[in-house]
Amino acid sequence: MTYLSKKDFSQLCLGSSGEGGISQIYIPEIVRTLEEAAMGCPPVIWLQGASCGGCSISLLDNVHPKLRNALIKIKSLAFLQQPVANKNDFVEKVLTIARDYKGQFYLIIEGAIPTGADGLYCIVGEDADGRPISLLNLVKKLSASAKAVLALGTCAAFGGVPAIEPNPTGCQGVSKVLAGQTVINIPGCPPHSDWVIGTLVHVLRYGIPDLDGDLRPTLFYEGLDQGEEPLGYLTESLKKTSFS
Numbered sequence: 018m019t020y021l022s023k024k025d026f027s028q029l030c031l032g033s034s035g036e037g038g039i040s041q042i043y044i045p046e047i048v049r050t051l052e053e054a055a056m057g058c059p060p061v062i063w064l065q066g067a068s069c070g071g072c073s074i075s076l077l078d079n080v081h082p083k084l085r086n087a088l089i090k091i092k093s094l095a096f097l098q099q100p101v102a103n104k105n106d107f108v109e110k111v112l113t114i115a116r117d118y119k120g121q122f123y124l125i126i127e128g129a130i131p132t133g134a135d136g137l138y139c140i141v142g143e144d145a146d147g148r149p150i151s152l153l154n155l156v157k158k159l160s161a162s163a164k165a166v167l168a169l170g171t172c173a174a175f176g177g178v179p180a181i182e183p184n185p186t187g188c189q190g191v192s193k194v195l196a197g198q199t200v201i202n203i204p205g206c207p208p209h210s211d212w213v214i215g216t217l218v219h220v221l222r223y224g225i226p227d228l229d230g231d232l233r234p235t236l237f238y239e240g241l242d243q244g245e246e247p248l249g250y251l252t253e254s255l256k257k258t259s260f261s
């Protein structure tokens with residue numbers, strides 16, 4: 018079995034960002050890291066907010082089949098896909114994970130967070146008294162005890178399409194909502210699957226990677242100007258489009 022040191026892994030990622038693919042010889046090692054995560058702790062909570070679902074779908078569609086299987090095998094992965102019928106069960110489950118694994122679990126957020134009307138545009142469940150629980154409140158609550166927060170895709174990182182003016186739901190990127198907390202941005206619409214897996218493996222095995230001024234892992238985004246993102250021109254062009 019190939020063993021990947023942090024230095025080897027960084028080199029691999031720098032190559033991958035320029036050439037577009039994780040070498041096949043490293044797949045077993047990366048699968049092993051994901052399977053280790055799958056066997057026990059730490060749990061991963063994955064929430065979808067104002068999202069088209071493309072980030073997770075493209076990840077599962079594009080990633081190497083062995084990596085996809087390892088990803089799906091993360092037993093402690095709690096995944097909220099919108100819309101979902103039994104939201105209350107889900108909210109209870111993730112709050113229990115946050116309580117039981119305080120400071121140990123990872124929170125992945127896909128999509129922007131509606132902050133308008135105190136978050137009421139995105140309700141994820143109800144409390145015991147029947148009062149709505151918003152995604153905004155859930156994210157704030159969970160992030161306070163998460164080991165790391167990952168914002169997956171341009172919508173989660175910077176607001177993306179849902180935050181385009183006039184932005185009636187007040188959508189914002191995760192780092193803006195969680196100002197002052199460490200958030201790892203993995204922008205792209207959707208982000209390259211290697212960059213998602215690479216960041217996840219880095220966080221699970223080596224901890225939080227070096228981040229640039231936009232909170233993006235330099236392993237993958239070095240060389241892109243600050244604020245620049247893959248397909249950023251699309252967001253810019255949409256901003257200039259009138260939908261009225």
Ligand code: SF4
Binds near residue numbers: 068070071171
């Ligand atoms: S970043 Fe793109 S693919 Fe991901 S949720 Fe937003 S619009 Fe969809």
